[in-house]
Amino acid sequence: MKGPLFYSKILLFGEYGIIKDSKGLSIPYNFYNGALKMDDNRSETALASNESLKKYVAYLSEIDPNLVTFDMATLKKHVNEGMYFDSSIPQGYGVGSSGALVAAIYDEYAHDKITVLENLTRDKLLKLKSVFSAMESFFHGKSSGLDPLNSYLSIPILINSKDNIEVTGIPSQKSDGKNAVFLIDSGIIGETAPMVRVFMENMKQEGFRQMLKNQFIKHTDACVEDFLRGDIKSLFANTKHLSKVVLNHFKPMIPAQFHELWKKGIETNEYYLKLCGSGGGGYILGFTEDIDVAKKSLKDYKLEVVYNF
Template sequence: MKGPLFYAKILLFGEYGIIKDSKGLAIPFNSYKGALKSAKNLTGEAKKSNESLAEFYSYLSTLNSDIVQFDLVSLQEDVAQGMYFDSSIPQGYGVGSSGALVASIYDKYATDKITVLENLTRDKLLTLKQIFALMESFFHGKSSGLDPLNSYLSLPILINSKEHIEATGIPSQKEGKGAVFLLDSEQIGETEPMVNIFMNKMKNEGFRTMLSEEFSTHTDACIEDFLQGNIKSLFTNVKMLSKVVLANFKPMIPSAFHKVWEQGLQTNDYYLKLCGSGGGGYILGFTEDYEKAKKHLKDYKLELVYRF
């Protein structure tokens, strides 16, 4: 048995903001992927994955939901016979490792599933997002459902608000000098503690004001610029966003990277932002000159996501 492939995702813009109903833009990232497989003798990662799937089965079997039902008998049998999720998506890196797993389980075991091939109305997209939020909360405590949705559809998704999401197109890549890239912090980031820090900060009125007046404004402008291909304006807004994140989301930025972040803002050779919830994993970088950015960041592992 080998299931279809499900890809990683990158939330280009909107981390934390989407919890509070501002815009977000997520794109599939095909460098990493996963699929359901089966083996008789499981060892190492495959064995761990199989044990995790057994726990996930128990969780799904207690779900009392009107919007989704699963073929639990088949799922239990397949897990008992050595099913695991074979994935190259790094865990705790903010690129949707649990999202791809959730998408694969929904695809194989949901009994009345919404398929990728049908006309995906706004209602259907919202229903899918709700289902995935329900499923993925097993892994994160609280999930927006966006990672699995992105992985399941393998399309860029524009989040206008909690109640308004749509599949979207992004400008095709150009062979220019500019790039979006990933910087590897070489630390694992845990989603739940980071979200808890954020929720605690939200109790502070000043932080809430900053979020709605600065963070969300710059995020929305970045999304608009990116989708329209307004590259000059995009970099102006990404710089503003990078500044706001450094000033207000320090606990989510690994301390070893505060200086590197600052250096980008001072030289204008690259700008950094959070990729997912932060705390480790990948940091997202934007640059108008990738070769120059690579020289500055030669001590770190970089990975290309998109070219301008």
Template sequence: MKGPLFYSKILLFGEYGIIKDSKGLSIPYNFYNGALKVSDNQTDEAKASNASLSRFVFYLEKLQQEQPELVQFEIEKLHHDVAEGMYFDSSIPQGYGVGSSGALVAAIYDKYAKDKITVLENLTREKLLKLKTIFGQMESFFHGKSSGLDPLNSYLSIPILINSKDNIEATGIPAQRATGHGAVFLLDSGIVGETAPMVNIFMENLKDKGFRAMLKNQFVKYTDLCVENFLGGDMKSLFANTKKLSKVVLNNFKPMIPEQFHGIWQHGIDTNDYYLKLCGSGGGGYILGFTEDLEKAQNALKDYKLEVVYQF
């Protein structure tokens, strides 16, 4: 048995900001994917995934008892399949900010939810919000607190525009140009990031008045502008605002940036060869890069592993 594929995602803009109602833009990233699978000869990874799924099922059982009107699952079938050795066969790196748990949540909802909202129906704002709420509750098992966006993106496999917490919509993004010099890329930090501790640091920082003011007047402001610039195809403004955003992140989110990357982060701002920003919660995993000249960025970052996500 092998289920349908669910893809990884990239939150281009909005990490941390969406907790405080900034705009956000999330796109599917088809390079990585995962599927539910049952097979007899299991690797250690498959066994670990199966054990994690087993705990997840008990969590989902409790969730549907506590919030029966939110979501119901075919729990007996789920218990049975996990007992048979079902696991999530995934190429999505864990702790890298590209939605490994989101894809798993989407796969479980797709296969076991009763009365599920499907991709084929007319996706009204209410349905999108209901899905996001369900996925947020499901994914909280892995992160402690989840917006539900990663699973939503993985489940629908379309770009999602977050206008605010209660206002999300499917959107189109400018077409890619394979010959374009500009690019969005992933930079591999070589370190696995843990979401929960990073979110805890952020929540702790929110108690500080100065940090809250910086978030509202700088971080959220530039995030919103970047989303508008990107969707509107205004690349000149996009890079100007991404540079400002990159500076704000370096100055105020240092714990989320692995120490050995502080220097190259600053170098990008100084030279304008590229601008870096967080991908997901940070602390490791991938770092997201934006450049107007891919060749320059590749030369400047030749000691690191780059993956091009989007060219324009």
């Protein structure tokens, strides 16, 4: 048995903001993927994955049956026979490792599942999002459900607000485009839950809430609109603002050794960095108007280009 592949995702814009109803834009990232597998591979990774699936199965059986039900008998049987999630998606890197697993389980075992082939109305998307939110909360404590949704549908998703999401098109890739989105490997595994706790703690302060609304969300929304419209000049101006706001107000989410690098990008305009997911490690997302210049400037770091335009 080998299930279909589910891909990693990148939230281009909207990290933290979507908790407070900013816009967001999430795209599939096909460089990494995962699939449910059943074979005689008794590697340590396979065994560890199987162990955590056992715990996950117990959690799934307690989800509200009005929301979603599963073929638990088959799922339990497969897990007891050694099924595991074979994945190249790095964990704790903000590219949706648990999201791909959730999507794979839903695809294989959910009853009455909504499929990609249907006419995906807003209601169906919201239904999927709440199912995935409940399923993924096992891993993060609280999940928006967007990572599994992106992985499951494998198409860009525009988040207008918590209750308003839609499938969207994004400007087509140009393989020779100088403008690029890239990832830098921080070399540190990031944990989502502690970072979200720091954010929620900060939200108790009036000043932080004002900054979030008047600066962070304002520029995030503008970035999403610019990107979808293909307004490159405005996109980079807003991304620079966003990068500054994050450096000034989200410092705990940026690994300390990247503070200077972050600042250098803003000062030289060679690239702008932002959080990829919740931060604290994993990948850092970068935007540049000239990928060759950025590569030169960041030659000491592991850089992966995600998107040229």
